[in-house]
Amino acid sequence: MSEINIRDAALIHFARNGYEGASLANIAEDVGIKKPSIYAHYKGKDDLFMSVANYVCNSIRKRIVEYFVINQHLGLRIKLEGFFDWIQTEYETDETMKFLLRVMFFPPAKLEQEILGLLNPFVQDMQRILIRMLRNQVKNPEEVGIGYLTIVDGCMVELIYAGADPYQRRLQAILPIFWRGIQQ
Numbered sequence: 001m002s003e004i005n006i007r008d009a010a011l012i013h014f015a016r017n018g019y020e021g022a023s024l025a026n027i028a029e030d031v032g033i034k035k036p037s038i039y040a041h042y043k044g045k046d047d048l049f050m051s052v053a054n055y056v057c058n059s060i061r062k063r064i065v066e067y068f069v070i071n072q073h074l075g076l077r078i079k080l081e082g083f084f085d086w087i088q089t090e091y092e093t094d095e096t097m098k099f100l101l102r103v104m105f106f107p108p109a110k111l112e113q114e115i116l117g118l119l120n121p122f123v124q125d126m127q128r129i130l131i132r133m134l135r136n137q138v139k140n141p142e143e144v145g146i147g148y149l150t151i152v153d154g155c156m157v158e159l160i161y162a163g164a165d166p167y168q169r170r171l172q173a174i175l176p177i178f179w180r181g182i183q184q
Contacts, residue, residue, distance in 0.1 A: 003041045003051075005031050011052045015099035019049055019108035050114055056099050057122045063090070064126060068133060076137050077179060080148060084155060084171050091159055101160055123149075144182050151178060 009030040013022035024045055028035040042048040067086050071079045090097035107115040127145060134141035151174055159167040 006033075006038055006041055006048070007051055007055060010048050011056065011099055012095050014049060014052055015095040015102060018102060018106065019045075019111070022049075024048070046111060049108070049111060050118075052099065053103055053115060053118055056096050056103070057118050059096050060100050061122060061125060065129060068129065076134075081171075081175060084152075087152070087156065088159060088164060088167060091156075092164070101156055105157060105160060138182055147178065147181070151175075 006027065010022065010027045013027050013030075022045075024038055025035045027048075028038055038048065042051065067083065068079070071082060074082070087097070091101060103115055104119060107119075127149060130148065131141050131145040134145050138144045155167055155170050155174075158170045
């Protein structure tokens with residue numbers, strides 16, 4: 001059994017149950033091994049969780065960049081509004097996004113500093129990519145990028161807590177205000 005199989009099973013358990021609710025015994029069972037076999041690959045639950053978190057940050061970073069590369073031919077408004085649909089689809093269909101959002105907003109207390117060490121550079125990378133994309137398309141690309149990411153954060157919280165319909169209502173309320181604001 002490989003580290004990748006264990007990591008992938010752990011990803012599902014951590015995404016669905018959080019750090020506290022995930023059990024190494026259940027992860028091992030899903031992989032078809034005994035719990036002690038996990039220790040041949042990982043020092044323990046913390047090490048496994050951080051391995052999953054690192055994998056998730058790298059995976060989602062690549063997929064976000066891919067979204068914007070694939071959609072680079074679209075107009076700015078369509079591309080940025082489409083990103084919210086992408087987030088919702090990813091969250092509803094992919095454990096990787098569920099894990100990322102859970103960890104971003106609810107990191108395990110005992111690993112909070114380590115998680116922030118991964119997430120802060122991740123968020124900064126996303127901000128740099130967005131600002132670079134906004135150059136030559138809007139006045140004040142840094143302000144627009146930060147404002148847009150603030151909307152993304154708020155809407156993701158709504159998606160996690162309330163679900164797709166309230167998430168969409170929030171988007172429908174805020175996006176017209178955002179576009180009016182950046183056109184002035």
